[in-house]
Each structure stands twice: as structure tokens, then as C-alpha cells.
Amino acid sequence: MVYVALLCxxxxxxxxxxxxxxLPGRKMVSVSMRxxxxxxxxxxxxxxxxxxxxxxxxxxxxxxxxxxxxxxTMIIGNYRTQLxxxxxxxxxxxxxxxxxxxxxxxxxxxxILSRQYGSEGRFTFTSHTPGEHQIxxxxxxxxxxxxxxxxxxxxxxxxxxxHANNYAxxxxxxxxxxxxxxxxxxxxxxxxxxKEQNYQRYxxxxxxxxxxxxxxxxxxxxxxxTLILVAIGIWQMRHLKSFxxxxxxx
Amino acid sequence: xxxxxxxxxxxxxxxxxxxxxVWVLGSELTFELPDNAKQCFYxxxxxxxxxxxxxxxxxxxxxxxxxxxxxxxxxxxxxxxxKQYDSFTFTAAKNGTYKxxxxxxxxxxxxxxxxxxxxxxxxxxxxxxxxxxxxxxxMESACVSIHEALKSVIDYQTHFRLREAQGRSRAxxxxxxxxxxxxxxxxxxxVVSISQVVxxxxxxxxxxxxxxxxxx
Numbered sequence: 001m002v003y004v005a006l007l008c009x010x011x012x013x014x015x016x017x018x019x020x021x022x023l024p025g026r027k028m029v030s031v032s033m034r035x036x037x038x039x040x041x042x043x044x045x046x047x048x049x050x051x052x053x054x055x056x057x058x059x060x061x062x063x064x065x066x067x068x069x070x071x072x073t074m075i076i077g078n079y080r081t082q083l084x085x086x087x088x089x090x091x092x093x094x095x096x097x098x099x100x101x102x103x104x105x106x107x108x109x110x111x112i113l114s115r116q117y118g119s120e121g122r123f124t125f126t127s128h129t130p131g132e133h134q135i136x137x138x139x140x141x142x143x144x145x146x147x148x149x150x151x152x153x154x155x156x157x158x159x160x161x162x163h164a165n166n167y168a169x170x171x172x173x174x175x176x177x178x179x180x181x182x183x184x185x186x187x188x189x190x191x192x193x194x195k196e197q198n199y200q201r202y203x204x205x206x207x208x209x210x211x212x213x214x215x216x217x218x219x220x221x222x223x224x225x226t227l228i229l230v231a232i233g234i235w236q237m238r239h240l241k242s243f244x245x246x247x248x249x250x
Numbered sequence: 251x252x253x254x255x256x257x258x259x260x261x262x263x264x265x266x267x268x269x270x271x272v273w274v275l276g277s278e279l280t281f282e283l284p285d286n287a288k289q290c291f292y293x294x295x296x297x298x299x300x301x302x303x304x305x306x307x308x309x310x311x312x313x314x315x316x317x318x319x320x321x322x323x324x325x326x327x328x329x330x331x332x333k334q335y336d337s338f339t340f341t342a343a344k345n346g347t348y349k350x351x352x353x354x355x356x357x358x359x360x361x362x363x364x365x366x367x368x369x370x371x372x373x374x375x376x377x378x379x380x381x382x383x384x385x386x387x388x389m390e391s392a393c394v395s396i397h398e399a400l401k402s403v404i405d406y407q408t409h410f411r412l413r414e415a416q417g418r419s420r421a422x423x424x425x426x427x428x429x430x431x432x433x434x435x436x437x438x439x440x441v442v443s444i445s446q447v448v449x450x451x452x453x454x455x456x457x458x459x460x461x462x463x464x465x466x
Binding site: 052053054055056063064065066067068156157158160178179182183185186189190192193196197200203204206207210211213214217218221224225228229232233235236239240243244247249 | 277278279280281282289290291292293294363368387389390393394396397400401403404407410411414415417418421422424425428429432433435436439440443447451454
């Protein structure tokens, strides 16, 4: 609310809390206030909510991130790119020609998302198999001179599972009170914990299978090697004995 | 009756929630660090924010990595070499871009997978209330404490998952190594024993020819 108060000027007679739309016969709200709020909303949507964590990526470089997640988990990734402007010596939002190619692979190395987005993008996918998913990003600069030896700055934010929920949207859609929304958040969190526990059980089973396979292999190969050793020893002695007998040395 | 007023109010709340979300977020990423490589991440932090950097090496080699955290003026706040996992909390003393780097430059051929979690500030409130002047009700404060407890459960689960992944990758590595070395050793055994016999035979064959030549 404080941001709206600071950014949208209003007359003294108005109060933020008692606004109503201009319907015939009802209280009128200033058109400027409403349009200001709407334009702010549009501006916010346009610039997208992206965490300010960023890193640099070269022109042909491919950066991959791994997400180990249970199945039926939604992942939302937001990114925003900036290109280094040599003249102004700072990073400015990238031009329209520059896009990022996003590729997502599931644990069986099957590509589940492979799309090109603009200089700013948002990708979403839901996992169908539990395991390590790989999210790879690389730029698709068609014009070689765009980078000009500099680096591309990529702001990235990946939200997994419960964090991917937009609670404001859910509250608006289902018309929940604050308490109901809090309880909904707790339910989502517990859901995520449950899925993770299931996945942990599956992982532990795999671990156990690997350990048992190692155990078996160690056992069998030790036996085989001992047998080979004994067999080779017997063969060597017999062969040499027959050889020396043939040479009339024995 | 006043549904349009209601929806406009919700619109305002959505906007506020979205705007508030911009300022406080945490980032959690797992990435692969090739050998002899260094990967840096940057974040703009406001003065006075309490931040936590936590990292853990998931797979690769001796499961260690160099980590370094610098403030906007280049002063090193945290520097550790060959660490497997660590957690570092600090309060931002300056405004600006903080940089943290992971380096695998000491390793010649092992790729490492590194997980890090960089929390900046606190989580945003769920539902920014314009008339929040009274304290939370008992139900609401119970919800808040359950939420915090569940967050720590999820955090522990993440750490457990990482440690399990580490153990599992070691076990799978051991499994393949046992297979290769067993086959390799069996082959070496056969080759050495057969060449021993052949060599021994060649000794006796040579001496026989030399003796006959000396004799005649």
C-alpha cells in the first residue's frame, strides 16, 4: 500500500480505503488515481518479479542448473537479461534480437521443455518422474556483434513446489480470508514435505539396490579370481612339467 | 452490490503483494562446476539486511570447493578453501552488489556439483494487510509458528537429500569401480601367467641351442 501511496498522487479528500469505481449514482473516484494504479500494475507485470541474483554468461556458453525434485512438482523459472553497453559502461536491458534458449531435461535425459524465449522470460514445467532435472540456458545471439566481447548478465530465479504458488492470486481467485490463506499455505507446505518423503523412500531403495549390487559383485569376482588363480597355477605346473619332460631335462 | 469495488480492492492488494515480493527473496540453486572453473554470483543488497549464504558440495572428487564472499568494495567477508559445506550469516554493512564465487581451480579433472542457498532478508508476509494495527489472533499466531516449523522441516529435508545424494553417488561410483577393476585384474592375471610360461619356455629353448653350438 505504501508504494501505491508514494507513487500515485491523490487529493486530500480521497482515502485509499474508501475508493469505489465510478458507477452512475455512486461515489466517484479520480480517474487519474485508478489509471495510475492500473499502469503501475501493468508496469510491474511488464518488468516481472525477478530475484536480483545474477551471473554472467558468455556468448556460446551454456549454463545448467540441477533441480532434484519429487514427481508432480511445479517449477517456475523467471529470468531477465542485460547486455553490457560499452558507450555508457553499464548494463542495460538487452535488445529485442537477443533471446535465451531454455532446455529442460528429465532424469531419463528426455527433453521435456525446449523453447526459445525473448530477452525476458518465464518458463514453467511440472515433473512427471522424480529425480534430477536439468535446466539449461544459453543465448541465441543471431548477430555476432551484439556481445562484442562483453558478457551477458542474466538475472535468474527458480521457484520450486510450494514457493511457486502465487498466494495473492490464489486469495483473489478463491476469495479467501487471511486465516484461510495461511491454512492453505500450510497445507501446500505439508504436501511438499509429503512428496519429498515419498521421493526419499524411492531414493533410499535405489541406494540399497546399488549397495547390494556392489556386495554381490565383490563376492562373485573374488571367488572367480581365486578360481582363475588356482586354475592358472595348475595349468602352469602341468604345462611346464610336460615341457621339461619333452626337453628331457626332468 | 459493490463487486467492482471489491475487485478493485483485491487488485490493489495483488499489486502491493507483487511489489513487496520484489525486495526480499532467497535463491537456491544447484549447478555443475567444471574442473579449473570459477563461477560467481552477484546480488544487490540494501544496507542492514541480514543475509545467509549456505553451500554444500553434492558430487565430485573429494567433495570440496573454494568459496569466497565479497562486499561491494571488494573486501573479503568470507573465504574458505576446500570446504565441503558451510553456512555464513552476515548483516550488510554497505549498499551495493555483493559477490560470491565458487572455485574448482585446484582440481584437474573432477567436475563438482555445488548447491548453495542465499537468503536475503526475511520472507515476505503472506498477505500484506493495510489495517494490521492489532496483534495477531491466537489462530493466526499458531499458523505463523506452524509455518516457521514447517520451513525448518523443509530445510532439514533439503540437507538430508543432499547428504543422501552424496552417499548415493559415492556408492554408485564404488559399484562401477569394483566392476571395472575386477574384470581388469582377471585379465591382468591371465596375461601375466601366460607370459610367465612363454618366457620360461624361451629361456630353455635358447640355452639348448647355445649348448649344442659350444659342444660341436
